[in-house]
Amino acid sequence: xxxxxxxxxxxxxxxxxxxxxxxxxxxxxxxxxxxxxxxxxxxxxxxxxxxxxxxxxxxxxxxxxxxxxxxxxxxxxxxxxxxxxxxxxxxxxxxxxxxxxxxxxxxxxxxxxxxxxxxxxxxxxxxxxxxxxxxxxxxxxxxxxxxxxxxxxxxxxxxxxxxxxxxxxxxxxxxxxxxxxxxxxxxxxxxxxxxxxxxxxxxxxxxxxxxxxxxxxxxxxxxxxxxxxxxxxxxxxxxxxxxxxxxxxxxxxxxxxxxxxxxxxxxxxxxxxxxxxxxxxxxxxxxxxxxxxxxxxxxxxxxxxxxxxxxxxxxxxxxxxxxxxxxxxxxxxxxxxxxxxxxxxxxxxxxxxxxxxxxxxxxxxxxxxxxxxxxxxxxxxxxxxxxxxxxxxxxxxxxxxxxxxxxxxxxxxxxxxxxxxxxxxxxxxxxxxxxxxxxxxxxxxxxxxxxxxxxxxxxxxxxxxxxxxxxxxxxxxxxxxxxxxxxxxxxxxxxxxxxxxxxxxxxxxxxxxxxxxxxxxxxxxxxxxxxxxxxxxxxxxxxxxxxxxxxxxxxxxxxxxxxxxxxxxxxxxxxxxxxxxxxxxxxxxxxxxxxxxxxxxxxxxxxxxxxxxxxxxxxxxxxxxxxxxxxxxxxxxxxx
Amino acid sequence: xxxxxxxxxxxxxxxxxxxxxxxxxxxxxxxxxxxxxxxxxxxxxxxxxxxxxxxxxxxxxxxxxxxxxxxxxxxxxxxxxxxxxxxxxxxxxxxxxxxxxxxxxxxxxxxxxxxxxxxxxxxxxxxxxxxxxxxxxxxxxxxxxxxxxxxxxxxxxxxxxxxxxxxxxxxxxxxxxxxxxxxxxxxxxxxxxxxxxxxxxxxxxxxxxxxxxxxxxxxxxxxxxxxxxxxxxxxxxxxxxxxxxxxxxxxxxxxxxxxxxxxxxxxxxxxxxxxxxxxxxxxxxxxxxxxxxxxxxxxx
Ligand SMILES: Nc1nc2c(ncn2[C@@H]2O[C@H](COP(=O)(O)OP(=O)(O)O)[C@@H](O)[C@H]2O)c(=O)[nH]1
Numbered sequence: 001x002x003x004x005x006x007x008x009x010x011x012x013x014x015x016x017x018x019x020x021x022x023x024x025x026x027x028x029x030x031x032x033x034x035x036x037x038x039x040x041x042x043x044x045x046x047x048x049x050x051x052x053x054x055x056x057x058x059x060x061x062x063x064x065x066x067x068x069x070x071x072x073x074x075x076x077x078x079x080x081x082x083x084x085x086x087x088x089x090x091x092x093x094x095x096x097x098x099x100x101x102x103x104x105x106x107x108x109x110x111x112x113x114x115x116x117x118x119x120x121x122x123x124x125x126x127x128x129x130x131x132x133x134x135x136x137x138x139x140x141x142x143x144x145x146x147x148x149x150x151x152x153x154x155x156x157x158x159x160x161x162x163x164x165x166x167x168x169x170x171x172x173x174x175x176x177x178x179x180x181x182x183x184x185x186x187x188x189x190x191x192x193x194x195x196x197x198x199x200x201x202x203x204x205x206x207x208x209x210x211x212x213x214x215x216x217x218x219x220x221x222x223x224x225x226x227x228x229x230x231x232x233x234x235x236x237x238x239x240x241x242x243x244x245x246x247x248x249x250x251x252x253x254x255x256x257x258x259x260x261x262x263x264x265x266x267x268x269x270x271x272x273x274x275x276x277x278x279x280x281x282x283x284x285x286x287x288x289x290x291x292x293x294x295x296x297x298x299x300x301x302x303x304x305x306x307x308x309x310x311x312x313x314x315x316x317x318x319x320x321x322x323x324x325x326x327x328x329x330x331x332x333x334x335x336x337x338x339x340x341x342x343x344x345x346x347x348x349x350x351x352x353x354x355x356x357x358x359x360x361x362x363x364x365x366x367x368x369x370x371x372x373x374x375x376x377x378x379x380x381x382x383x384x385x386x387x388x389x390x391x392x393x394x395x396x397x398x399x400x401x402x403x404x405x406x407x408x409x410x411x412x413x414x415x416x417x418x419x420x421x422x423x424x425x426x427x428x429x430x431x432x433x434x435x436x437x438x439x440x441x442x443x444x445x446x447x448x449x450x451x452x453x454x455x456x457x458x459x460x461x462x463x464x465x466x467x468x469x470x471x472x473x474x475x476x477x478x479x480x481x482x483x484x485x486x487x488x489x490x491x492x493x494x495x496x497x498x499x500x501x502x503x504x505x506x507x508x509x510x511x512x513x514x515x516x517x518x519x520x521x522x523x524x525x526x527x528x529x530x531x532x533x534x535x536x537x538x539x540x541x542x543x544x545x546x547x548x549x550x551x552x553x554x555x556x557x558x559x560x561x562x563x564x565x566x567x568x569x570x571x572x573x574x575x576x577x578x579x580x581x582x583x584x585x586x587x588x589x590x591x592x593x594x595x596x597x598x599x600x601x602x603x604x605x606x607x608x609x610x611x612x613x614x615x616x617x618x619x620x621x622x623x624x625x626x627x628x629x630x631x632x633x634x635x636x637x638x639x640x
Numbered sequence: 641x642x643x644x645x646x647x648x649x650x651x652x653x654x655x656x657x658x659x660x661x662x663x664x665x666x667x668x669x670x671x672x673x674x675x676x677x678x679x680x681x682x683x684x685x686x687x688x689x690x691x692x693x694x695x696x697x698x699x700x701x702x703x704x705x706x707x708x709x710x711x712x713x714x715x716x717x718x719x720x721x722x723x724x725x726x727x728x729x730x731x732x733x734x735x736x737x738x739x740x741x742x743x744x745x746x747x748x749x750x751x752x753x754x755x756x757x758x759x760x761x762x763x764x765x766x767x768x769x770x771x772x773x774x775x776x777x778x779x780x781x782x783x784x785x786x787x788x789x790x791x792x793x794x795x796x797x798x799x800x801x802x803x804x805x806x807x808x809x810x811x812x813x814x815x816x817x818x819x820x821x822x823x824x825x826x827x828x829x830x831x832x833x834x835x836x837x838x839x840x841x842x843x844x845x846x847x848x849x850x851x852x853x854x855x856x857x858x859x860x861x862x863x864x865x866x867x868x869x870x871x872x873x874x875x876x877x878x879x880x881x882x883x884x885x886x887x888x889x890x891x892x893x894x895x896x897x898x899x900x901x902x903x904x905x906x907x908x909x910x911x912x913x914x915x916x917x918x919x920x921x922x923x924x925x926x927x928x929x930x931x932x933x934x935x936x937x938x939x940x
Contacts, residue, residue, distance in 0.1 A: 005912070012908040020834055024646035094803075095782035096775050098828045105646040107826055110782075233643070247659040252692040260689070262807070291687040301644050303655035303688070316663055340803055354808050357663065363835040413806045424802040489778060596708040609905045 004102055022100065025233055028109040028124040030148035031134030036096045036165045039074075039096055040134065040203035047225065048099040048106075057418065079321050084512070094124045094253055103229045118373060118387040119340040121151050122427060122538075126413070129233045129304070130159040132224075137200075139168045141183045149184075153191035154336060154371075154389065154429075156409055159231055160188070161197045163224065168202040172215040190376065195231075199224050237300030240327035242266035243403065244412050245356035246318045248556040250305050258289055258305040259314055261357070264410040266322060267299040268306065273323035276314055277401035282323055283308040303578035319401035327411060328400040330433030333394045336371070336405075337364065339384035341418065341425035345392075349454045351425070352417040353396060361397035363455070368392065370567075375487060384426075393434060398429050405429035419488070420633040452532030458488045459631045460529040462554055463536045463622065466547060466601060467564030468593050469579060470571040472610050472618070476564060479619035484534055487623075489632065492528055494521055495538040509590045522550035527636040529554050534631070542598045557629065561604040562622060568593045570611070605629075647835055652892045654681075654823040655688040656807060657786055658770070661821045662695055664811035671757070672698040672725070674882040675887045676843045677772035677824055679717075680832055683841045684823060685770075685774075686721060697724035698761055699769070703752035704729060705740065705889035707865050713844045720842075728760035739872055740891045748889070758794050761818060768811070768819045786825045792816035829902035833910065837903040846884045847906065849898040853877035860894035885910075 008014045026043050031037040091353060097108040098428045109124030111117065125131065131152040135145055152160060170176045181198040188196055199208055200216045201224065207213035210225040215319050222230070238445050243265035250258035268274075272285045288295040289305040311403075314320075321327050341559050343365060353362035365388035370377035384390045405412030416426030453459050461637040463480065465473040474495055484491045500507075503520055507513040525535045540548050551559040571593070583591035590596045601607075608618045626632045644652070662668050670685060672678050685694040698721075700714060718725035733751040740748040762770060775781045785801050787809045802810050813819060824832070836843060854861045855875045862869075864877045869891065871877070882895035883906070896913075900906045 008908055008911050012780075014903045016834065016837060016904055016907065020645060020647055020838055022646045023643050024649045093783050096826065097782060098776045098826070098831070100828075105828075105831070123803040123805050127807075225696075247656070248663050248689075250689065250692050255689055260659055262652060289691070291690040299644075301649060301652055303652040303659070305690070333767045352812070354810060357660070359812075410806060413808065415805055415810060417810050417812060422810070422814060424805075424810045427803070427805045 017099075018102070020385055022103060022105050023233070024105050024107065025130065025228060025231070026107045026109070026128050027132060027228065028111060028121070028128040028152075029132045029134065030121060030152070031163075031165075032136075032142060032144040035134040035136045036203045037110070037134050040132075040163065040165065040201070040209075042074075042110070043109060043203050043206060043209050044106075044225065045097065045099050047206070048101050048225060058588060061376065088414075094120050094275060101225060101229050106228065115354040118147075118151065118338065118389070121148065122338050122340075125152055125155040125157055126427070128155075128157055130161065130228070130231060131157050132161045132163050134163045134165050135180060135184075136550075137164050137166045137173075137176050140180050143186065143374050145184070146187060149188060149191055150371075150373050150376055151194070153193055154373075156192075156405060157427075158192070158194040159233075160193050160225065161224065162196060162198040163201050163203075164198060165201045165203050167200045167207065167216070168205050172200070172207075174216075174218045177216075177219075197221060197227060199227070199529070218452040228348065229294075237263075237265050237408070237410075238267055240265040240403075240408055241322040242268050242320070243274070243322075243327060243401075243408065243500050244268070244304075244306065244320045245401075245411075246314055246316055246320065247357045249315060256307070257311070258307045259320065260303070260305045262303045263300050264356075265299060265300050265408045267297055268304075269297045270294075274320050275323045275326045276306070276312060277321055277327055278321045278399050279313070279318070281310075281312045282327075283310040283312055285309075292626070295309075305399075317356065317400070319356060321401065327403050328433050329399050329401055331399040332434040333396075333402070334368075334431040334434060335392055335394045335414075335428040336389065336431065337367075337384060337392045337394075337416070337426055337428040338389050339386055339426050341423060342386050343418075343425070344383045344385045345416075345426060346454070346582070347392075350419055350457050353394070353414050353417055353428075354417060355396075355400055355402065355414040356411065358400050359417070360400065363395050365393040365395070391431075392428075394428065394430075402430055402433070404432055406431075449530050449532065452530075456532045458489050458534065458633070459558075460532045461534055461558040461560055461631050462525045462529060462550070462559050462563060463534065463626075464525075464550060465536070465538045465562045465564055466541045466604075468566060468568060468571050468598055469540055469591075470574055470576055471564045471566035472615055473538040473540075473564045475615045476608070476618045476622070477536045480622050481536055481613055483619055483623050484626075484632075487632065489534050491534045491536060493536045493538070494524065511543075511590070511596070515543065518543075518546035518550060522546075522553045525550065526553040529558055534626075540598070541590050542592045542596065544599045544601070547601070560606065560622075560625065560629070562603055562606040562608060563601045564608050564610060564618070565600070566610045600605045647831065647838065650685070650827055650831060651684065651835070653807075653826065655683045657809070657821060657823040658685055658688040658694075660809055661770065661787070661811060661819075661823075662689075663767055664809075665819070667764070667766050668696040668698045668768040668770070669726075669761075669766040670770040671696070671772070672694055672700050672714075673772065673887075674700065674706065674714050674844060675772070676832055676836060676847060677774065678843075679841050679843050680827070681770060681772045681824060682721060682836060683839060684719065690694045693722050697726050698769075699726045699728065699764075699766075701753055702729045703748070703756070703889050704734070704804065705748075705752075705868075705891060707844070707846055707863070707890045707893075709846050710844055710887060713842075717842070726760070726764070728756055728763075729761060739868070740889060745892050748892070752889075761794070766818065766920060767813070770821050770823060772824055773822050774824050774827050774829075774832075784822065784825065785816050786822055787811055788820045788822065789813065790818050790820060794818070806814065828911070830879035830907070833903060833907050837907070844887060846887055848901045849881050849883040850901070851879045852882050852895070854880050854882055854895055861897070862893070863890055863895055866889040884904060 029037050080097045090391040095110045099106050111120045111124040133148050164177055196452055200219050201208050207215050210223055212223050227361050244261045244263050246259045246261050248260040250260045270285050276283050281544045286307040286309050288298050347366040348363055351362050353360050363404040367381045372379055403411035412430040414428050415424050418425045465477055467473050481491050481493045504517045507517050528535045582588045583594040592598050681694045725799055730752055785804050853864045855877050881899055883893055883898045900909045
């Protein structure tokens with residue numbers, strides 16, 4: 001019986017006191033398929049006694065049924081999760097496992113080694129303090145080994161364990177171990193890995209996992225578990241200046257105004273002077289508030305609530321910084337970007353970026369270069385495809401507080417979100433801010449209709465509503481504009497009010513003037529389409545030929561003619577403005593439908609029968625039509 | 641100041657998740673199942689928003705088959721936290737009189753919990769629900785995200801989940817979709833008990849050993865908690881000193897023989913006995929991948 005078990009049996013209270021003071025280490029395991037990663041993790045769980053009896057008996061059963069080890073336990077079976085994956089015999093995502101020893105709790109990010117899963121490795125590495133990189137002793141340092149190491153170093157992990165596995169197969173040969181170790185160190189010299197420890201292992205047989213093995217008498221270092229338990233993970237965050245992004249403004253009543261967040265760097269005490277970014281306002285810390293009472297000091301990693309001496313305006317996304325060493329403030333950066341979506345990154349396209357507690361409009365420039373993750377070579381590229389890593393400039397729609405990733409991982413990292421699908425499509429690390437002047441050169445994207453439309457996240461077009469006076473054009477047009485606006489579309493509504501008083505002030509209602517009026521509106525609409533807008537027009541526009549003229553001014557797929565069809569008898573009966581009555585009496589000349597013709601459209605894109613559809617439904621039909629024709633992306637319009 | 645302990649780091653992370661989710665959601669709610677994980681989650685929520693009250697209601701998806709002690713505890717915690725407690729009972733399951741004895745555990749769980757949860761979320765327009773699930777509970781859970789997306793049909797598609805990097809959670813969603821957020825993702829069963837001990841968090845007394853009337857059925861000790869329990873021929877409840885490692889519907893929850901009446905002694909038994917808590921949950925025994933199927937159907 002080991003010492004821990006004895007203590008548990010004899011003095012559980014004492015055991016608990018020891019165990020509530022454990023530290024936490026997060027690490028990632030990387031290896032190619034069949035290097036023995038699953039076996040290693042299973043073995044770690046087993047040797048640290050993280051496995052309980054029922055899991056062990058399930059493992060025995062599974063080992064007999066699916067195992068590759070005859071009657072022996074197949075530890076790899078412990079760490080397979082999803083059934084579909086289990087059938088395919090591969091792990092395809094990041095999985096998190098937990099175990100604890102006497103000194104530490106561990107969270108293991110288990111990521112697969114396939115070529116196409118850079119994305120998963122980066123995800124797992126982003127929260128890790130240390131990486132265990134597996135090598136099959138028979139194969140030595142492979143391309144994948146280099147790739148894993150390069151990614152680990154890009155993500156800023158400083159501690160690496162090179163686990164040289166399957167040493168049992170090569171007769172526990174010191175020569176093999178030394179050769180692999182030497183080759184790896186030579187390669188790793190160009191990476192930013194401060195601490196590398198190579199350990200000879202057999203995950204299968206258990207050599208050097210928790211205790212030093214008699215099979216490798218020539219190895220004088222620690223066992224893997226011993227190293228994981230003792231490696232110093234100095235709270236790096238605490239030695240940098242104070243950073244606390246405000247996640248939530250805490251206002252239980254008018255007396256209390258606190259700012260809740262997690263400290264991402266440094267420490268904070270009452271009385272400290274702080275500066276809030278982006279406003280730059282200064283104040284002093286009044287209290288460090290927690291549920292368990294006020295603190296005299298808090299440090300990086302803690303979630304707290306701060307109150308200040310002054311009533312300054314602070315909202316979610318602002319960052320409370322040390323006054324004498326505040327974060328940078330910028331809207332343009334050079335970054336390393338990892339692309340995680342099947343749809344490639346398009347320079348100039350409008351994305352969202354989440355950075356701290358801010359979500360911002362963002363776009364990327366053309367990659368300066370792509371990083372070959374197998375060799376660190378720089379390659380030329382126009383875009384970034386799935387699992388590619390490149391250096392790109394990033395432009396945000398407003399300035400935010402930041403630190404370089406190298407100085408503070410949490411203040412210098414961001415994710416990229418697709419505006420329409422809302423998926424996380426990329427992840428990046430900030431290098432430094434660009435000065436405005438530096439920026440002039442990289443904006444290589446030509447600013448044309450396509451570029452503007454990409455920025456807007458939709459295509460431009462003209463929604464041309466035509467119909468009798470009183471048919472409901474303006475009502476529908478207004479609702480359409482509201483809906484489009486709510487979807488984030490850029491719109492402009494041209495109607496009698498804003499045209500007749502200015503642009504066409506000099507025109508009357510003769511046929512000639514009507515034609516000229518429509519021509520002018522067509523020209524204005526064309527300019528606005530060029531500017532990338534969705535233009536909505538609501539004019540009677542009674543003549544087919546003028547509507548044809550307006551149509552011809554823009555591209556074929558940019559003109560949507562919408563016939564708002566209400567029979568004359570109905571509009572005349574409604575006669576909201578009393579115009580029909582006046583026209584019938586002859587007080588209004590050239591009134592459409594009475595003494596001037598209305599040429600109903602014969603091939604409009606949309607025919608709205610207002611006797612069947614109310615204005616809301618009509619507007620919805622129009623928005624639907626824009627989704628179908630691809631002007632708007634479907635997912636964002638789903639609720640309308 | 642020294643390095644944070646593992647419990648301090650877990651606590652800070654959970655609070656961070658709770659705040660971030662609330663800041664990004666329109667109508668958040670906390671699924672409150674009365675068990676120890678819910679107790680810890682509720683405790684963390686009170687910490688996260690202090691001195692404000694957590695800005696969301698608690699929602700209990702009731703099956704009418706919980707232990708009586710759980711209903712008492714539920715009322716107590718609602719009063720103590722000052723939070724609004726919503727209780728949803730699937731009217732269809734009630735009408736059909738769904739129960740684990742005649743309908744089996746799978747149907748029972750599906751109707752009361754899976755369907756009940758969907759109904760409650762839809763009726764209240766909740767777009768984000770906190771749940772107390774942990775990744776260490778079951779192999780398939782190891783890959784679950786902290787922010788887990790559900791389609792408008794409440795389905796979970798393992799292929800359509802978002803990568804989670806650093807501490808940046810993407811909580812954006814399309815209309816109709818909802819998010820489950822699991823603030824306890826990185827806690828283990830031992831962490832939970834240690835934290836309960838350290839923070840003296842109240843839990844349902846059923847977790848502690850006491851003399852209770854039980855019958856042995858299919859290898860499990862089932863407590864006869866009320867007179868709805870149909871005794872089989874020859875079955876006679878006997879009083880034994882038992883406790884529960886996990887709490888659910890009483891006919892579906894196996895007890896363990898125990899004398900542990902304090903949190904430390906529970907931890908002691910747990911560390912020495914070395915079986916997982918889920919062993920007492922009958923729904924898991926259905927099949928190897930059962931948990932995963934439950935999730936795909938929207939159980940969580
Ligand atoms: N001889 C030997 N075989 C090993 C060792 N580690 C793993 N294996 C075997 O290598 C194969 C692949 O291991 P697995 O853990 O599934 O690899 P993964 O794909 O990296 O997770 C299995 O047949 C293991 O039993 C080792 O140290 N020695």
